[in-house]
Amino acid sequence: MPAADARPGPALAAVRHRLAVAPPDLFEPTVVVPALVADLAVELDGSVLDAHALARLDAGLAHGPGSSDRAVATRRVLVGLVSWLVLDPAVRADAGVRAVMADSGGATRWMLAVAEAVPAELVGLRADQDWVHLDEAREELARAFLRAAGVLPAGEVAAVAQDRWLAVSTAYQRDLVRAMAVEQARAEELERALADRKAKEAAAQYANY
Template sequence: MRADTAAPPQGPTLAAVRHRLSTAPPDLFEPEASVTALVADLAVELDGTVLAADSLARLDGDLGAGDEAATTRRVLVGLVCWLVLDPAVRGGPGVREAASRLGGASHWMLALVSRVQHELVGLRPDRDWVLLDEAREELARAFLRLGGVLPAGEGAAEAHDRWLAVSTVYQRDLVRAMAVEQARAEELERALAAQRAKEAAAQYANY
């Protein structure tokens, strides 16, 4: 089997990630929270990486735009950092393997910071990510999936199916597709009914 088609390694349990989210400090939701500094400090803690000033400035610009989306991105980045800080989440061999594929722990963390915020921004009120069971499930699964690992005890197909079941974007798109399909079916039924009525009228006129 080719390496790029191999199943991702096993990561932490979903329960561990969900529990970690439930204990997120309230400071992460404060507007003055400096998540850029948190990212920089976390990179140093993970593997001694000192992030370049220009990359931090870009991140700070993205997160400090002052609009609602930027506020939500800051919260999501803070929650990602909170998860990565947990040794139970980042310390397993599967996570170390996934991190090594991306060039090290700090690169892995930075990829998660970017991917999670872009995937989940604007989908839920900020505090729902830690207060609601279904929101914690979605964020936990997004974190593991985008981090290149499977929830411990789940195979790739099972993890994928369970992700689709909780993904707000997928479920929203599914509802839209079903609505479009239903509208097409109704339109077809109306067209067939009109054709039947036309044919019946033509037969009646021939008598």
Template sequence: MREDDARMPRPLVPGEPCPGPELVAVTRRLATAPAALRDPGVHPGAALADLAVVLDGRVAETTELRSLDQRLGAGGGERAVLALLTGWVGLDPAVAHHPGVREVAARCGGVSRLVVAAALAVADELGGLRDPAAWTDDDVAREELARATLAVLGVLPAGESPQVAGDAWRVVSTRHRRAVAAELAAEGQRAAELAKALEEQRAKEAAAQYANY
């Protein structure tokens, strides 16, 4: 199994992670995300640009809008949905106004820059792993997205140490669980092949003994 399959998403801003919001607050926020975030008619780049204005009044430049469009594509796709859900989490006052998030944001030019960058990073990290609806409708998927969002923002779930957060991530990470399942399947295949080889060897030995009588 590759080491990358087990690692937590990397924070956008270098440095030790800060204490962050409670995990349950983030998963609850995801559970209440409006279905419109999965609407193919929603323009994800424009929505994130609007979010920046709401968060701290920052108006996205043309180059940023163009980059958002290129990286997220049209609305309704999984990458676009992940980015919009991450933005939805970042818009929550429990996250946007949290001291830990504010501390990280101060090191990268403001909360809107942090949240928009996090939306892209989470889309890169989790894109292609699940059906878009699963990120809000499935308990494990919500926790995976919540933990990925907090990790990228550079904060830990309230009350968790880096070790605890890392262990919890491996439990919910789709990529890690798939890698473990593939490794177990490969080990099972190797064991079956070895048992078959041993059985064939025993059969040859028995046949040789019979031929000597």
């Protein structure tokens, strides 16, 4: 949940619009996403990513144990979309974002953390193109981005932002449905057990007549 004292950030509508006009190139498998992020670091604050940062990026966007081609491709798309959002002048100039950047040790460190957090939250939940083509998907990604960025949507307090995030979070809604199904199954099992017990008690009473 966002901290109660979290700073207000960009307007959610502005972030959603930025996603709606994301360049189609970001979905091309030929895009070298680590290079894109490295270029973004230079543009943000002149940082040149060191070997460790580049290796971490490559590892997160490559195949490994438990990863699938689809998951890797989606992580690349999401990192590309995060980079697109960070490049937005309205995001970079926002007072709340700039304050969080400073608290995080600089724009590049902040950007790398956001680029890692958003895919971790969203990978595997939707088809790649949905993140820019569907209203509800843009809402989910925009809110995930602002949460990872450490700011609240402009005009929202922390409690409201949290409630609205839970309302659009595919992962949360999926887990909620599963939890409800488990509870329903337990209730039905208990009902069957009680009915069976009553039937046995009734049978025992009848046998004693």
